[in-house]
Amino acid sequence: MAHIVVIGAGLAGLPTAYELRYLLPSQHQITLISNTSKFTFIPSLPWVALGLIPLAKIQLELEELVIQQGIRWLPEAVVHLNPRTQTVYTDSQSLAYDYVVIATGAELALDTVSGLGPEQGFTQSICNPHHALMANSAWQNFLQNPGPLVVGAVPGASCFGPAYEFALLADYTLRQQGLRDQVSLTFVTPEPYAGHLGIGGMANSSQLVTELMAARDVAVLENTAIDSVTSQEIILANGDAVPFQYAMLLPQFRGPGFVRETAGLGDTKGFLPILPTYQHPVFPSVFSAGVVTQLAPPEVTPIAIGVPKTGQMVEAMGMAVAHNIALALGAISDQPVTPTLEAICFADFGDTGLLFLADPVLPDPVTGRRRRAITLGGRWVGWLKTAFERYFLAKMRWGAAVPWFERLGLRAAGFSLLEAAPSTEPDSVREDVLIH
Known part of the structure; x- marks a missing residue:
């Protein structure tokens, strides 16, 4: 009997545990460890922060x-x-494992920018449920006393979609309440250009995002680094100051403390290096899925930014990990697989939205191209996002990671979560990713 421990019960960890249980005979034990008692559909947190839906709904x-x-x-x-x-050591016990899957999600590196909040600073965040509730409380106060609104991300941030979503949803909400003329809205981003998204842009994403921002009278400061935050101003690296009454800034991510503190396990930020199978190159009993996984950016940008790991990406990582563990245990007969890292992302802006389709998310390092890259806009995007949220929560209730009909639907649309993994020897991984 093997014991597999999954650490984290979010968008990556919970589906991975479900898929392991589906693939492995009952004599193999699976333990799911989480520091929270609830699963949260993280992509919907911008709606929670702006008071559009209650947290309990997701x-x-x-x-x-x-x-x-x-x-x-x-x-x-x-x-x-x-x-x-x-x-594995928890607050109260130790557990021996045959395989461990680290799927914790990210720790928020709020200490990298002085004054970054919400707990110890002056800005809001929408990266976890607690912060979304704090952001909503601050937003309700802001509506009573509106003023300059600043939305964006700090250097090293990696997931920019929620910032664009928050900014344009805030614009929509303010217009609905007749308050938009009392609010100046500024978007500050370390991306080299608006719509880069940490993936080198895709299709016409930059054009559509830029046009939307201009149409909504949102001032965009691109390729801009935030140095610090005071109680009333965002201080930029060039010395300029942007005043705010309310600010929502996405922080830099890093891996959890237990990874950062274990020599040789992660890189300097606590992200886990991987082989194509998402197995650790030095410790074969360790697998990784989700935001904690190390992915190299497609290009060097003037201001450092990271690579986003979207919901479909992390779900595919978990499916690959479960498959490869089941293969190692002899529960299935197949070949090792790797996630395709294709992604369909929905960004709701109230009366419109954008759908991003990237196949794969990261362009080919040689050609700089993707198999497919599409950006579409329309009010229907918000409806699709709501439908997908409800579907994802339903399958988490069912205990099914990717039901057969979802796999069939993806295949019919020309998508695949997994593909055969190329052979890569552990020593091909750069030594610097393993040294603190």
């Missing part, structure tokens, strides 16, 4: 769902991991 209680799938549930925080002895 959350599920995990314990009963997990246990009824035959998965052991452990609601604790992981404080240490020893990949050499293959042991």
Whole structure:
């Protein structure tokens, strides 16, 4: 009997645990560890922050769902991991494992910019449920006393879609309430240009985003680094100051503390290096899925930014990990796989929206091209996002990571979550990614 531990019960961890349970015979034990008792559909947090939906609508209680799938549930925080002895340590106990999947999501590096909030600073965040509720409370106060509004991201940030979504949804909400003429709206981004998205842009994304911002009277400061934040101003690296009454800035991400503190496990920011199978190049019992996974940016930008890991990407990572563990345990007979990293992303802006389709997300390093890249706009995008949110929550209730009809639908549309993994030897991974 093998014991597989999955750390994290979010968009990557919960589907991975479900897929492992589906693929592995019952004699293999699966333990899901999470420091939160609820699953949250993170892509909908901009709506929560602006008071458009309640948080409870996009959350599920995990314990009963997990246990009824035959998965052991452990609601604790992981404080240490020893990949050499293959042991996970939580607040109260230690667990030996045969394989561990690290799918914690990101830790928010709020200390990289002085004054970045919300807890110890002056800005809001929409990166986790607690912050979204704090952002909503501050937003309700802002509506009573409107003024300059600043939205954007700091250097090193990697997921820019929610910032664009928040800015344009805020514009829409203010117009609905007759307050837009009292608010100046500024978007500050380290991207080399608006619509770059951390992936080198795609199709006509830059043109559409730029046109939308101009049409909504949003001032855009692109290729701009934020140096610090005071109680009333965003201080830029060039010394300029942007005043604000309300600011929502996306922070830089990093891996969890237990990864950063374990020599040789992650890079300097705590992201996990991987082989094409999403197995660690040095510790074969360790796999990675989701935001904590190390992905190289497609290009060097004037201001450092990261690579986004969207919902479909992290789900595909989890499917690949589950497949490859099941293969290693002899539960299936196939070949190793890798995620295709194709992505369909919905950004709702109230009375319109944008759908981004990237196949794959990162362009070919040689040609700079993708197989497909499409950006479409329309009010229907918001409806599709709502439908997808409800579907995803439903399948998490069912205990199904990717049901057969979803796989069939993706295949009919020309998509595939997985493909055969190329052979890569561990020593091909750069040494610098393993040194703190």
